[in-house]
Amino acid sequence: MPDSTATDRNVPYAIRAYSPDQLIEALRKMYLIRRFEEGAEDSYTRGLIHGTMHLSIGQEASAVGACMSLTDDDKITSTHRGHGHCVAKGADLGKMFAEFFGKETGYCRGRGGSMHIADVEKGNLGANGIVAGGIPIAVGAALSAKRLGTGAVTVCFFGDGANNEGAFHEALNMASIWKLPVVFVCENNRYGMSTSTERSTAVKSIADRAAAYSMPGERVDGNDFSAVTEAVDAAVARARNGDGPSLIENVTYRWRGHSKSDRNRYRTKEEIAEWQERDPIARMAAMLKEHGITDDAAVASIEKDVEQAVEAAIAFAKDSPAPRIEDATRDVYSPKVAA
Amino acid sequence: MNAQAGIEVREISYAQAIREAMDIALSEDERVILMGEDIGVYGGAFQVTGDLVDKYGTDRVMDTPISELGGAGVAVGAAMTGLRPIFEFQFSDFATLAMEQIVNQAAKVRYMLGGAVSVPLVMRFPAGSGTGAAAQHSQSLEAWLGHVPGLKVVQPATPEDAKGLLLAALDDPDPVMIFEHKLLYKMKGQVPSGRYTTPIGKAAVRREGGHVTIVATAIMVHKALDAAKALEDEGIEAEVIDLRTIRPLDGDTVLASVRKTGKLLCVYEAVKTLGIGAEVSAMVAESDAFDFLDAPIVRLGGAESPIPYNPELEKAVVPQVPDIIEAARGLAEGRT
Ligand SMILES: Cc1ncc(C[n+]2csc(CCOP(=O)(O)OP(=O)(O)O)c2C)c(N)n1
Ligand SMILES: [Mg+2]
Numbered sequence: 001m002p003d004s005t006a007t008d009r010n011v012p013y014a015i016r017a018y019s020p021d022q023l024i025e026a027l028r029k030m031y032l033i034r035r036f037e038e039g040a041e042d043s044y045t046r047g048l049i050h051g052t053m054h055l056s057i058g059q060e061a062s063a064v065g066a067c068m069s070l071t072d073d074d075k076i077t078s079t080h081r082g083h084g085h086c087v088a089k090g091a092d093l094g095k096m097f098a099e100f101f102g103k104e105t106g107y108c109r110g111r112g113g114s115m116h117i118a119d120v121e122k123g124n125l126g127a128n129g130i131v132a133g134g135i136p137i138a139v140g141a142a143l144s145a146k147r148l149g150t151g152a153v154t155v156c157f158f159g160d161g162a163n164n165e166g167a168f169h170e171a172l173n174m175a176s177i178w179k180l181p182v183v184f185v186c187e188n189n190r191y192g193m194s195t196s197t198e199r200s201t202a203v204k205s206i207a208d209r210a211a212a213y214s215m216p217g218e219r220v221d222g223n224d225f226s227a228v229t230e231a232v233d234a235a236v237a238r239a240r241n242g243d244g245p246s247l248i249e250n251v252t253y254r255w256r257g258h259s260k261s262d263r264n265r266y267r268t269k270e271e272i273a274e275w276q277e278r279d280p281i282a283r284m285a286a287m288l289k290e291h292g293i294t295d296d297a298a299v300a301s302i303e304k305d306v307e308q309a310v311e312a313a314i315a316f317a318k319d320s321p322a323p324r325i326e327d328a329t330r331d332v333y334s335p336k337v338a339a
Numbered sequence: 340m341n342a343q344a345g346i347e348v349r350e351i352s353y354a355q356a357i358r359e360a361m362d363i364a365l366s367e368d369e370r371v372i373l374m375g376e377d378i379g380v381y382g383g384a385f386q387v388t389g390d391l392v393d394k395y396g397t398d399r400v401m402d403t404p405i406s407e408l409g410g411a412g413v414a415v416g417a418a419m420t421g422l423r424p425i426f427e428f429q430f431s432d433f434a435t436l437a438m439e440q441i442v443n444q445a446a447k448v449r450y451m452l453g454g455a456v457s458v459p460l461v462m463r464f465p466a467g468s469g470t471g472a473a474a475q476h477s478q479s480l481e482a483w484l485g486h487v488p489g490l491k492v493v494q495p496a497t498p499e500d501a502k503g504l505l506l507a508a509l510d511d512p513d514p515v516m517i518f519e520h521k522l523l524y525k526m527k528g529q530v531p532s533g534r535y536t537t538p539i540g541k542a543a544v545r546r547e548g549g550h551v552t553i554v555a556t557a558i559m560v561h562k563a564l565d566a567a568k569a570l571e572d573e574g575i576e577a578e579v580i581d582l583r584t585i586r587p588l589d590g591d592t593v594l595a596s597v598r599k600t601g602k603l604l605c606v607y608e609a610v611k612t613l614g615i616g617a618e619v620s621a622m623v624a625e626s627d628a629f630d631f632l633d634a635p636i637v638r639l640g641g642a643e644s645p646i647p648y649n650p651e652l653e654k655a656v657v658p659q660v661p662d663i664i665e666a667a668r669g670l671a672e673g674r675t
């Protein structure tokens with residue numbers, strides 16, 4: 001246990017802010033994301049999934065950390081690299097796998113696939129196939145929350161590459177002039193596909209762009225769970241208080257290639273290995289152990305439990321029915337409302 | 340095709356043919372630059388630019404940030420002032436982000452300025468479904484751009500045309516939009532080496548036949564040819580026309596065929612309603628060829644829905660070979 005006389009500054013924010021149960025659940029979610037994506041990758045390699053997918057392995061602290069202080073009424077918008085956000089917001093793994101497998105039981109009834117998974121009931125307005133497509137939508141959700149007085153906050157996830165789209169700039173400006181309850185979370189994994197931020201982006205830190213829209217901007221170690229929660233929780237509290245938007249930049253790294261087709265020609269093996277040393281899950285587990293919240297045996301049992309959950313999810317997805325061909329064009333429009 | 344003497348014809352892929360055209364253009368003309376997302380060291384999302392960056396450097400094979408509207412606009416401005424940009428969209432769907440510059444600027448600048456400038460711009464759009472990439476990465480939006488005076492819009496169906504139309508587009512003083520079906524990139528075909536051009540605005544008769552005319556675009560040309568082959572065994576001779584350019588349309592080739600067969604089937608992957616099939620049908624209906632029609636015109640196009648992810652649904656929402664066989668047979672046998 002931490003020394004009870006320790007000053008707050010010696011104890012990481014997350015340990016102070018959350019109960020042991022909440023922290024263990026956060027660690028579990030990080031493992032879930034990792035195993036889920038490894039399972040997805042494996043299914044993909046074995047030809048069970050078609051299309052493409054983008055893995056967020058190595059970025060788990062950002063997804064889980066940013067959602068820590070959110071409730072089911074709060075919203076998120078996600079990206080093409082969105083499995084982690086989805087799990088962090090409380091999604092069901094079976095329905096996610098079913099979506100990968102194109103099944104009727106999937107989150108999008110097999111119509112969307114990996115790039116469009118949404119979980120509207122839990123406040124996840126969806127992954128997005130369009131880079132930066134979700135950013136103005138997040139601002140719209142925040143506008144609803146303000147006008148309707150729901151008290152909900154929207155966390156808007158996007159990548160470093162997205163910050164060069166016009167939609168990013170237009171959306172941040174509107175969020176600021178209308179003082180909307182939205183937190184922009186940039187997951188800066190150093191590349192948009194093959195293009196490094198050095199080659200694509202005029203500022204050194206994406207958080208610096210906040211100044212152009214008169215909102216606070218903060219750059220944090222996105223592989224440090226506690227640092228992420230500290231920054232995002234403060235921004236969420238600010239938004240909930242009616243003080244307007246913030247921009248948080250989580251500096252992280254994707255271990256896998258951009259998508260299925262990636263020869264990693266734009267980065268070195270050494271760079272990848274260096275970032276694997278900074279594994280956000282290992283760091284989270286170490287932090288919890290250091291503060292006496294968990295131990296090796298408990299972590300091993302979480303891992304085993306997660307393994308089984310992923311296996312069960314895959315089995316559910318495999319056994320699920322495919323959509324009917326006749327239904328290919330349903331849901332293009334809403335059902336007619338009776339007059 | 341008009342080619343130089345001393346050429347050699349080899350079998351290469353559609354993607355290689357496009358790369359070869361760009362290679363020729365880059366080597367012949369200093370004004371030519373390539374712009375797009377991840378077209379440099381990554382080689383392009385579909386490996387079309389490949390290793391051209393190694394040969395011409397990052398000043399001429401330029402990776403843009405993920406900024407379609409701005410990037411397209413930079414290409415327009417560069418084209419107006421002395422460069423010859425070839426701009427690659429990573430997926431044709433992302434043209435939606437750049438519509439302002441394509442539609443309001445590139446297409447209209449020359450007209451609005453009373454002919455004082457031209458916009459010699461080439462844009463390439465990987466298009467179509469069949470890759471499991473779902474609704475935002477699988478669209479066929481060529482008719483959107485085909486609706487805009489000032490643009491020319493082509494859809495090469497073969498490796499030979501992919502190269503020839505790209506070189507023709509570069510020779511053209513006006514903006515030319517090239518829609519490349521993603522499933523064709525790996526298709527191989529006979530392609531002459533060296534420089535040649537394929538005329539913009541000219542359709543090609545891919546197969547002759549007297550019973551029914553099938554007018555198709557892009558990948559549907561190949562599906563129509565497969566269908567025609569199957570119908571041959573039943574004694575039905577289909578004429579297959581590859582439209583190649585949808586703006587300007589080659590009326591002569593289509594009308595001549597319809598006068599001969601008296602039956603018209605239009606096949607295209609884009610959503611059926613308000614698409615290229617409507618234009619071709621109306622062109623026939625408005626001409627003397629209408630008098631030669633022995634049956635109502637039939638259109639086969641994409642379903643009235645976005646492209647779904649599930650592979651079976653994905654196939655179901657665009658015309659397939661059996662659909663074409665059935666429709667052509669119905670027409671030929673007078674059952675429609
Ligand atoms: C408007 C648009 N342009 C391009 C793409 C193709 N694309 C998909 S993901 C991606 C890279 C995005 O980079 P970033 O925002 O940093 O997210 P990351 O993939 O690194 O998570 C690109 C170029 C797209 N989907 N949408
Ligand atoms: Mg990135």
